[in-house]
Amino acid sequence: MADLAVARPERFFADRFNVTPSLMERLLGSSLRGRVDDADVYLEYRINEELVLEEGTVKKASRHVSQGAGVRAQAGTRTGYAHTDDISIGNLEEAARQARSIADQSSASGILAVPGRRPHDLYALAEPPIVTELTRKVDLLRRVDRAAREADPRVKQVIASIGSEDVVMLIATAGGWTVGDVRPLARLNVTVIAEENGKREIGSYGGGGRVAFDFFLEQDRWRRFATEAARQATLKLGALDAPAGTMTVVLGPGWPGILLHEAIGHGLEGDFNRKGVSAFAGRMGQKVASELVTVIDDGTIPNRRGSLNVDDEGTPTGRTVLIEKGVLVGYMQDKLNARLMGAAPTGNGRRESYAYPAMPRMTNTFMLAGEDDPEDIIRSVKHGLYAVTFGGGQVDITSGKFVFSATEAYLIDDGRIGAPLKGATLIGNGPDALTRVSRVGRDLALDEGVGTCGKDGQSVPVGVGLPTIRIDGMTVGGSQV
Amino acid sequence: MSGVDPGLLVSVLRRATARGATAADGFLVEDRHFSAMVRLGEVDTVTHSQDQRLSLRVFYGRATAAASSSDLSPASLERVVDEATALARITAEDEHAGLPDPAEVIERVPDLDLEDREAPALSPEEKIDIARRAEAAALASDPRISNSEGAESFDRRSHYVYAAAHGSGRVFAGDYATTSFGITCSPVAAQDGEMQRDSWYSMARKRAGLDDPASVGRTAAARALRRLGARKVKTTEVPVIFDPENAASLLRSVAAAASGPSLYRRASFLVERLGQRIAASGVTIVDDGLRPGALGSRPFDGEGLPTRRTALVEDGVLVTYLLDTYSARKLGLASTHHGTRDGAGVTVGTTNLMLLPGTASPDDLIASVDNGFYVTELIGFGVNGVTGDYSRGAVGLWIENGKLAYPVEEVTVAGNLLEMLLAIDGVASDLVLRDRTAAPTLKIAKMVVAGA
Incomplete structure (x- = not known):
């Protein structure tokens, strides 16, 4: 397996499948160029490994290999996509024929741009996590299990898992640009069930990124993940039902950045705006947030879960300012939507795997830090909710309504953090929520590296980040009237 | 092929x-x-x-x-x-x-x-x-x-x-x-x-x-x-009616909590509830993997065991868990033939999961509400399977004097799944198996709707 990490993608696919860049080039040339506006051939080889510890022992261990090729042809707004998991020249030719069939009435324009940037080098690892010895991983899971149990006697169950992935991709585009990437990814996750007087609660914590296994050992991260999961589960045992109604909300730093992902991120993806189905469509240059708010999507942060050297269309990722001092200034684009909107691709064309065509997706989305002291922000609230950790969120991009659920939240009473709360779901309206941001802390933090975003049935790893912020008036969907 | x-x-x-x-x-x-x-x-x-x-x-x-x-x-x-x-x-x-x-x-x-x-x-x-x-x-x-x-x-x-x-x-x-x-x-x-x-x-x-x-x-x-002109309502506690698509989502939560892996991990609000009342009388939930031509049917499960028709909840009483071979042995029970292959091996999955219909028409249920909420879409992940705590974003129509009056959005519905199941006081007759999981229109006597 070691060759996988160091092999350049071109050599990897040539050696393994006899598919060379010149062959991909010929495929594009003979069957696609001149008849379509854009086309590409995408090759992917992926290994996943998952080890799960439960009841103190490793019970589940699995390893999966996926490989495949996708051929895409685009003409006007039309996309033809065909994929096969049997990478052979015959199948690639058949896929090209199927993909091309959409392009019969194309008035192919010709000139195809090649990215003006070089690919990044954001996550070259001496030892990718997929090659790290199983025994080291198993040993770490055992230590996580012990640490979570030692953290509190009420901890009754610990489920710890470590997932490692390695993806080799190679893409050749009709513009004559061939580029590959090798993408490591690792995640350590801890779930704890705590029990007291017949009541049970769950706590989860974890993290990772495009990092080596040793990342989990550095700064005792594994121990922090274990004790955090235990702390959250036991905290919730004594939590009160959340109140229901509109109130001032303070979001803590880091993972609560999921607010940005749901409230505005999806709404600023190019496809929804080109189609005019986003609540943000046609609002470029308008004020959509308080002037304290600047939001960025950045796929170039080293070793982050949402980062990529090139996106899944071969475009090097970038740092895209979405909202600058409250004004909408940028959308996230893949090649198709950029072309149709007369914009430049931003390196946000992503896909779950070879089995799907790319579309505009987020990478790492965060708000820049402000100037306020986080403690001052909490002190400034007479009565409200302080939320520091969240589960998932979802948005209806057309109406702009979004929700996200707090897994750790507290009442704020007279400027002080009070009783822990459970079951607090926050709901808001995307174009409106960020206009209510009245304080922004100086404590910007990125999340630990756990985010997975779903869109049209495709999941991709993403990151978020936020400083402590105050939002004046959000609906809290608790159960206490 | x-x-x-x-x-x-x-x-x-x-x-x-x-x-x-x-x-x-x-x-x-x-x-x-x-x-x-x-x-x-x-x-x-x-x-x-x-x-x-x-x-x-x-x-x-x-x-x-x-x-x-x-x-x-x-x-x-x-x-x-x-x-x-x-x-x-x-x-x-x-x-x-x-x-x-x-x-x-x-x-x-x-x-x-x-x-x-x-x-x-x-x-x-x-x-x-x-x-x-x-x-x-x-x-x-x-x-x-x-x-x-x-x-x-x-x-x-x-x-x-x-x-x-x-x-x-x-x-x-x-x-x-x-x-x-x-x-x-x-x-x-x-x-x-x-x-x-x-x-x-x-x-x-x-x-x-x-x-x-x-x-x-x-x-x-x-x-x-019918969603045009939607408003936010004031926070209140009222009867809530789930349309069939959204009632089906409640069933998925019940099945997840009744599945073996959740139970042996004690990560379910149905732990130690076997044989007990978990829903109002009149509520019967069946998983029928043998229904000819249905989307969820399969002749055998992920471990080669013949598929069955299983009553999960009978007249409000939890009569079985949903088990694969491993979780069944852990719990000292027999597999119910619900093994399903996943990436890591075998877990539990349902086939055609249905809440059986009652006799009232959906209009009868709506007509029985003076002031309440008819849910047509739920978003977000606010379901805690361990405690049953439930709080999700919702879209729908407000019910006034027994009639659908105006569209509502940007609200949440909240409660606890176990309490919600026990508070079902209306099961309509409109069950259609459109997907692998289906339910008729359901009325829950009281839930908190959070809004303005």
């Missing part, structure tokens, strides 16, 4: 036992899929695909591991066996691990009518036209339907092969084929600067079982239109 060789799976199992595995089982799945998305009358995306995957689970005594590959070349399959063997060496012995008793494994695979052998061989253009007709009907139904996220027409043919090699040397193999067809449509309605999207769908095992594309489009349009 072209058909991968079931013998391939058997030979992989033989190789595993030759390498010292005491038992092994696996699936070989082959899939062909076509999808056409049309937007504003034009082709948007057409996708053709062809996939295959071999997944293997091995046992070395009481230690187990899993591996899979989409590369079915001999070298790759050899690697799958090697990797599973290497992984099994690091997993712990677990007294409950193992294949089901060979005597329980299915002997004759029944024909559940899951494959459309008479479907006309439509060209891609004809399939694209199905999506086009659905969307056109939506766009034509009202001038306020001004935009669209598109309509999709898709079909899928799959072939499943299961095989198991037991320690006795006995090898079992069985297979079945399925087809599925679908139409979805997502129009956008606009009025006075407000936009609302909704969607509708039809899915079936046979092409002839699909709804007329135009009716799918018209229903989708009507759903988007």
